[in-house]
Amino acid sequence: MKKIKIxxxxxxxCIGLLAGCGSAEEQMRETAPADENIQIGLSFxxxxxxxxxxxxDIFVSTAKEYGAEVNVQNANGDLEEQISQIEYLIDKQVDxxxxxxxxxxxxxxxxxxAKDKGIKVIAYxxxxxxxxxxxxxxxxxxxxxxxxxxxxxxxxxxxxxxxxLAGPTSDHNVSQIENGFRDVMEANDIEIADIMYAxxxxxELASDYVNAHIEDMEEIDAIMCGNDMLATNVIxxxxxxxxxxxxxxxxxxxxxxxCQRIVEGTQVMTVYKPVEKLAQRxxxxxxxxxxxxxxxxxxxxxxxxxxxxxxxxxxxxVLEPISVDADNMKEVIIDSGFHFEEDVYRNVRK
Numbered sequence: 171m172k173k174i175k176i177x178x179x180x181x182x183x184c185i186g187l188l189a190g191c192g193s194a195e196e197q198m199r200e201t202a203p204a205d206e207n208i209q210i211g212l213s214f215x216x217x218x219x220x221x222x223x224x225x226x227d228i229f230v231s232t233a234k235e236y237g238a239e240v241n242v243q244n245a246n247g248d249l250e251e252q253i254s255q256i257e258y259l260i261d262k263q264v265d266x267x268x269x270x271x272x273x274x275x276x277x278x279x280x281x282x283x284a285k286d287k288g289i290k291v292i293a294y295x296x297x298x299x300x301x302x303x304x305x306x307x308x309x310x311x312x313x314x315x316x317x318x319x320x321x322x323x324x325x326x327x328x329x330x331x332x333x334x335l336a337g338p339t340s341d342h343n344v345s346q347i348e349n350g351f352r353d354v355m356e357a358n359d360i361e362i363a364d365i366m367y368a369x370x371x372x373x374e375l376a377s378d379y380v381n382a383h384i385e386d387m388e389e390i391d392a393i394m395c396g397n398d399m400l401a402t403n404v405i406x407x408x409x410x411x412x413x414x415x416x417x418x419x420x421x422x423x424x425x426x427x428x429c430q431r432i433v434e435g436t437q438v439m440t441v442y443k444p445v446e447k448l449a450q451r452x453x454x455x456x457x458x459x460x461x462x463x464x465x466x467x468x469x470x471x472x473x474x475x476x477x478x479x480x481x482x483x484x485x486x487x488v489l490e491p492i493s494v495d496a497d498n499m500k501e502v503i504i505d506s507g508f509h510f511e512e513d514v515y516r517n518v519r520k
Contacts, residue, residue: 208238208460210453211259211267215296216247219371219399220425221445222270225295228449229268236457247370249273256280259289265460266290268452274299274342290459293484294452297342302482304459307452309443309491311343315350317493318394318420321439323358325418327391330358334365335376335404337396344396347422351394363390368400377403384411392418398428398440405436424494429503429514432496439495442502447489455487 217223230240245252249272259267267284281291281301293306337344368375395401401421408414415436422441431437455465477486494502504511
């Protein structure tokens with residue numbers, strides 16, 4: 171009976187798409203049966219990074235608009251736990267599994283199990299390598315690195331030396347960000363003095379590195395931090411050594427503390443990735459996939475292409491990141507509702 175409903179729905183949506191009558195998302199809202207009861211599994215690496223909680227809440231809320239039930243799993247940064255949780259979702263016979271990968275290299279076998287059972291798989295924000303996922307949705311991560319690099323170049327670094335404190339190599343995005351950042355550094359004859367990869371995105375590893383190399387910091391103009399959580403620990407350590415503000419810091423994710431530091435002057439910029447768009451799109455696509463509905467390639471706020479996962483070319487929806495500094499903080503962060511103005515400017519006298 172479910173298949174009969176699905177076939178009827180597919181014809182309705184496809185005819186609308188061909189006729190160009192509104193977006194696929196609007197048509198699905200109008201035509202999806204209230205009793206379809208879509209089942210979606212959502213597997214998170216962890217909730218250590220501040221933004222993941224927002225991604226989860228927006229995804230679940232959006233999916234519920236389509237009558238979907240979302241089973242959220244948290245692997246707490248443990249690859250084997252994530253594999254076990256995905257296998258649980260396979261056993262539950264969900265329609266779609268959306269995965270924020272703990273390790274981009276470690277999930278190909280369990281993804282194959284899901285696909286063998288006819289379950290669609292979406293790689294969310296982080297590519298899963300050699301897995302032939304049905305969709306990968308993320309931001310232009312090379313551009314994230316490019317924006318970080320360009321912000322530092324604009325600071326006119328006197329010694330032309332920067333340090334990179336990046337995320338773990340198990341996160342595919344890290345290498346893409348590094349590529350974008352390195353290209354800008356090379357184009358501007360800026361030396362990357364060293365690079366450290368923080369396993370599991372553990373912020374304390376960044377501050378430990380700075381403490382262990384504090385004497386070398388006198389020669390360093392700037393530090394590229396893999397995310398704002400790392401930046402928080404680095405700036406605290408620099409402050410303890412009276413170096414806060416002297417070394418330029420950039421990060422990503424637009425965490426509240428980072429936005430506060432930017433308007434206070436102790437962090438140059440952060441890269442804002444509109445997670446509400448990412449989570450909404452992913453939820454909409456998951457529901458479309460559950461109903462075997464073609465995904466629209468005409469995206470008003472992103473691009474659709476393919477990306478090579480090491481073995482396969484997989485569909486890739488790309489959203490654009492935004493550089494945020496003190497000048498555009500209100501326009502990008504406050505006006506979008508990502509953070510409240512009173513929170514961002516809490517420590518700044520007006």
